[in-house]
Amino acid sequence: MRDGLLSKRLTDLAGALAPARPLSIVDVGANPLHDPPYAPLADAGLAHLVGFEPQAEAYAALTEDAPDHAQFINAAVGPAGTGTLHVYPRQSGLASLFQLRQRTLQYLRRFQALPDQATHHPVTLDSLDALHDVPAIDLLKLDVQGAELDVIRGARGKLAQATAVIVELRYFPLYENEPTFADVHSELTDQGFSMHKMLDHNRFAVGSRHIDALNRRRVRSQLIDGDAVYIRNLDGIDHADTDALITLALLSAGAWTSHDLTLRCLEILEDRGRVPAQAAQTYIADLPSDLRRAGAA
Structure with missing residues (x-):
């Protein structure tokens, strides 16, 4: 169950904003390893979701008791044509159209056995712009292990009116020949988006024969990747x-x-007379107390 304060905050906010329709969210790489960041909106009935997941087991998990607001498609997204999906046992979050980079695995001394255990599956690829069943996009969420740049380039039409993109940026190469975070950032800024914030960072310990003497949960120095929010205009x-x-x-x-x-x-919408005059104050009152200054309403 979601946090009660969050549910009330979203319900009160939606009541003030009175959106004309549910938000349109597209999630490419919707493998349900963790709750997606937009889950509170979907749970509150404020969004419709189209999710893409090419792995059979992950797709089955998504479609089991899928809510009415969600549609899942067992397909990979990318440049029109064919590709190979590389799937790694017990590490479904690493599945990719790119192969794991051996030099990185050797540096980290992590996942080194995975390439020899991988299974390889031919897939048909289509761009988001070519998929007529995909609606206009408000939020695009991407976690496609190296294929982010291809997906974004193939969605220029649908992203032209999008509000935001949440994308995993890679800082240290995990896959062979994958685009860099600078490539992805450049494409998004060229499409009119600006980076707003980072949601998280993933770090791994650098491997050595002494690493077992350290608490790996506390000593993870090598920055690998992290999810970033980009917002238009x-x-x-x-x-x-x-x-x-x-x-x-x-x-x-x-x-x-x-x-x-x-x-x-809310300030801008109040000035335009589009929301009730107290909308911002209600939002502030719904925030946890540690986020409000003493005496704030």
């Missing part, structure tokens, strides 16, 4: 379309908890 927010502000306010509150950005959206 942040520096033009004061002049943004009203519907775009409503979408951004909901996503900021329910997908990546940028309360300050949600309040900026």
Whole structure:
């Protein structure tokens, strides 16, 4: 069960914003290893989800008792054509259209046996722009282990009006010949998005014959990757379309908890007479007490 304060906050916010439709979220690489960041919005009935997952077991887990607001597709996304999905035993989160990079595994002294145990599956690829069943996108979430750049390039049409992208950026190469985080960042900025925040970072311990003397949970120095939030037209927010502000306010509150950005959206919408005058104060009152200054309503 989600946090009660969060549920109330989203319910009150949606009541004030009165969005014309549910948010449209597309998740490419929807393997359910962890709750996705947009889960609170989906649970509150504020979003419709289309998820892509090429691995059979992960797809089966997604479709078992799938809620009405979610549609899952057992397919890979990328440049039109064919590819090979490399799947690693007991490490489904590493499945990729790219093969694991041996030099990285040797450096980390981690996952070194996986390449020899991998299974390889031919897949047909289509871009998001070519998939007519995929609606216009408000939020694109990507976790495709190296294929992020191809997916983003193949979604220029559908991303043209999108509000945000949550993407895994790779800082140290984990796969052979995968694009760098700089390549992905450059493509997103070229499409009009700006980086807003990092949601997390993944670090691994650097391998050595002495590593077992250390607490690996505390000593993990090598930065590998992390999820980043990119948002369209942040520096033009004061002049943004009203519907775009409503979408951004909901996503900021329910997908990546940028309360300050949600309040900026509410401020603009209050000035336009689009939401009740007390909408921002209600939002502040719904926040946990440690996020509010003493005496704030």
